[in-house]
Amino acid sequence: MPDKIKIATTSLAGCFGCHMSLLDIDEKFIDLVELVEFDRSPLTDIKKISDCDIGLVEGAVANSENVEVLRDFRKHCKTLIAVGACALNGGIPAMRNHFTLQECLEESYVDGMGLDNPGIPDDAELPMILNRVYPVQQVVKVDYVLPGCPPPAEMIWNVLSALLEGREPVINARDIHYD
Amino acid sequence: MTRICIDPISRVEGHGKITLQQNKQQVITQARLHIAEFRGFEKFIQGRPYWEVPVLVQRLCGICPVSHHLAAAKAGDMLVGAKQLTPTAEKMRRLMHFGQVLQSHALHFFHLSSPDLLFGYDDEVRHRNIVGVIQDFPDLAKQGVLLRKYGQEVIRITSGKRIHGTGAIPGGINKCLTTDDRDFLLKDIDQIVEWGVSAVGIFKKIFYEHADYHQQFARIESNMVSLVRADGALELYDGGLRVRSADNRLLFDHQNTNNYLDLINEHVESWSYMKFPFLKSLGVEKGWYRVGPLARMNNCDFISTPLAQQERQEFMKLNNGLPVQFTLAYHWARLIELLHCAESIRELLPDTDLLSGELTVKGDMQQTGIGVIEAPRGTLFHHYEINEEGLVTKANLIVSTTHNNQAMNESIRHVANQYISGNEITEPLLNQLEVAVRAYDPCLSCATHALGQMPLEVNLLDENGLILDKKIKSSNYAG
Numbered sequence: 001m002p003d004k005i006k007i008a009t010t011s012l013a014g015c016f017g018c019h020m021s022l023l024d025i026d027e028k029f030i031d032l033v034e035l036v037e038f039d040r041s042p043l044t045d046i047k048k049i050s051d052c053d054i055g056l057v058e059g060a061v062a063n064s065e066n067v068e069v070l071r072d073f074r075k076h077c078k079t080l081i082a083v084g085a086c087a088l089n090g091g092i093p094a095m096r097n098h099f100t101l102q103e104c105l106e107e108s109y110v111d112g113m114g115l116d117n118p119g120i121p122d123d124a125e126l127p128m129i130l131n132r133v134y135p136v137q138q139v140v141k142v143d144y145v146l147p148g149c150p151p152p153a154e155m156i157w158n159v160l161s162a163l164l165e166g167r168e169p170v171i172n173a174r175d176i177h178y179d
Numbered sequence: 180m181t182r183i184c185i186d187p188i189s190r191v192e193g194h195g196k197i198t199l200q201q202n203k204q205q206v207i208t209q210a211r212l213h214i215a216e217f218r219g220f221e222k223f224i225q226g227r228p229y230w231e232v233p234v235l236v237q238r239l240c241g242i243c244p245v246s247h248h249l250a251a252a253k254a255g256d257m258l259v260g261a262k263q264l265t266p267t268a269e270k271m272r273r274l275m276h277f278g279q280v281l282q283s284h285a286l287h288f289f290h291l292s293s294p295d296l297l298f299g300y301d302d303e304v305r306h307r308n309i310v311g312v313i314q315d316f317p318d319l320a321k322q323g324v325l326l327r328k329y330g331q332e333v334i335r336i337t338s339g340k341r342i343h344g345t346g347a348i349p350g351g352i353n354k355c356l357t358t359d360d361r362d363f364l365l366k367d368i369d370q371i372v373e374w375g376v377s378a379v380g381i382f383k384k385i386f387y388e389h390a391d392y393h394q395q396f397a398r399i400e401s402n403m404v405s406l407v408r409a410d411g412a413l414e415l416y417d418g419g420l421r422v423r424s425a426d427n428r429l430l431f432d433h434q435n436t437n438n439y440l441d442l443i444n445e446h447v448e449s450w451s452y453m454k455f456p457f458l459k460s461l462g463v464e465k466g467w468y469r470v471g472p473l474a475r476m477n478n479c480d481f482i483s484t485p486l487a488q489q490e491r492q493e494f495m496k497l498n499n500g501l502p503v504q505f506t507l508a509y510h511w512a513r514l515i516e517l518l519h520c521a522e523s524i525r526e527l528l529p530d531t532d533l534l535s536g537e538l539t540v541k542g543d544m545q546q547t548g549i550g551v552i553e554a555p556r557g558t559l560f561h562h563y564e565i566n567e568e569g570l571v572t573k574a575n576l577i578v579s580t581t582h583n584n585q586a587m588n589e590s591i592r593h594v595a596n597q598y599i600s601g602n603e604i605t606e607p608l609l610n611q612l613e614v615a616v617r618a619y620d621p622c623l624s625c626a627t628h629a630l631g632q633m634p635l636e637v638n639l640l641d642e643n644g645l646i647l648d649k650k651i652k653s654s655n656y657a658g
């Protein structure tokens with residue numbers, strides 16, 4: 001099926017709610033997979049992205065691996081879409097920017113309730129946490145942003161189907177919620 | 180020594196990775212599940228008003244936001260001194276929660292795990308996913324999509340939005356059901372119950388085809404923790420803590436959840452941001468346990484709805500009435516619960532308390548609020564301390580997947596020793612490790628990984644090449 005449109009999706013520092021909103025297109029998801037092929041995505045076992053037409057990125061940038069994955073997505077996706085409040089402006093994860101990283105780590109691993117051996121995890125297998133949480137657009141150029149926490153399924157569907165048909169996507173004002 | 184890494188673990192919610200150490204004889208000497216997520220909720224909600232918390236903390240998880248929403252609201256009930264909710268509030272919350280567990284279990288089984296069970300763990304990578312299921316088993320895939328949709332619609336109607344709604348508030352709820360809403364949900368519920376029955380049937384068919392393999396795969400013996408109702412029934416929204424030991428003794432029963440810190444402590448390991456909870460009375464080594472559908476199925480004495488109860492009786496025969504321990508039984512238990520939720524929604528919908536009544540109650544403000552609920556993946560604890568102004572000063576969240584941390588590590592170690600040690604590493608063999616992790620339906624939450632060695636120094640540059648952030652790693656990376 002060489003002419004299927006290829007889509008990759010990923011979640012950086014996010015909650016997967018934006019991915020769930022994509023699945024909230026319900027039965028249309030069955031129509032969607034007729035038209036597209038999923039590359040790297042939490043829904044597939046493809047661990048490394050290859051060249052894709054569309055990339056959907058949920059979540060903010062909070063650690064070294066978010067940075068790598070995001071750059072990899074930018075490199076391989078013709079059209080990159082930042083999905084949801086976390087990607088757009090840091091969202092809830094960026095609330096930690098009111099505190100230092102050290103304060104946050106200490107609260108969880110040193111001063112937390114019911115700990116038997118306080119200590120901050122520091123193994124080499126763990127990615128480096130950035131001092132601050134950044135929106136996706138501050139790290140790479142994005143082509144479209146979808147606002148909302150999460151953006152409603154209809155918005156994601158409208159934008160995807162416009163891109164699949166080669167139209168310029170338009171976001172309906174009624175699909176934008178302020179919460 | 181060779182390091183082998185599966186990164187990211189896919190078809191689970193969130194990101195984690197598995198590393199193996201293999202010696203020259205190809206024997207696996209270490210197997211670890213690492214959780215690289217760190218978001219710092221416990222710190223950054225400090226200073227926020229308590230009434231904001233149920234809406235804020237659900238952003239921990241977009242698959243089961245209702246669980247966090249309700250656990251935080253229950254903690255909020257305690258903060259506002261609401262000892263007993265009104266029947267309308269309690270029933271609306273229960274309805275929301277049944278919708279939530281139904282949709283999450285459907286998603287987990289059909290969208291994420293069924294490819295391994297239907298196609299085999301060694302199926303071709305590009306086919307081994309929900310798209311492959313849609314192509315090869317269109318009716319089954321459609322049932323999964325529509326079961327999830329129904330649960331999401333229950334959530335939308337009870338909370339205003341399918342994801343991150345606002346239905347529950349400290350002391351109650353903010354709206355009840357209209358008759359149109361109720362009739363809309365009633366219209367399809369018989370079909371949903373029927374699909375619930377067939378979902379359990381699908382799993383049983385797959386299970387019995389290779390019963391021995393499925394019973395041995397990633398099998399571990401563990402203690403089990405869950406809430407149960409006062410009469411011992413399966414309970415998802417409220418109840419006391421029951422702890423059953425691996426050898427089937429009741430270590431605790433009907434414990435008040437407000438005393439959870441007397442029962443459970445957490446251990447920190449340097450290689451994971453996810454802590455390792457354990458039963459204080461048994462200590463770190465022996466006190467680890469499992470939560471979630473398998474623990475609930477083993478712990479309860481019966482299920483209150485008839486079809487699910489019938490399925491549970493068959494399930495409990497597997498080990499002659501003793502706790503069922505094999506890891507893939509999680510899927511079976513999960514689908515019995517899915518059926519239970521569908522039946523419970525059908526029982527609850529005609530109740531007129533949902534249509535009108537007092538929405539909230541209030542009492543004397545308290546400074547400690549603890550809310551515990553059975554989320555789809557297991558027992559979930561929210562604990563908040565507030566000051567006189569109602570601002571959060573301290574928080575402790577123990578999420579379901581954290582309870583299963585040690586169990587998931589034990590399970591992958593078992594798979595690594597049983598199937599991988601001494602063999603040439605292949606993709607299908609590695610997928611078996613993920614199959615074991617997926618049984619727990621972990622909500623590893625977010626932080627993504629890429630393959631390959633991690634850099635020792637990171638400069639985060641913005642689009643114009645200016646340095647945004649700089650990190651240097653001091654520890655030696657063994658590669």
Ligand code: SF4
Pocket residue numbers: 013014015016017018058059083084085086087091092148149150151238241
């Ligand atoms: S924008 Fe909202 S729904 Fe999307 S990942 Fe962030 S918190 Fe979750």
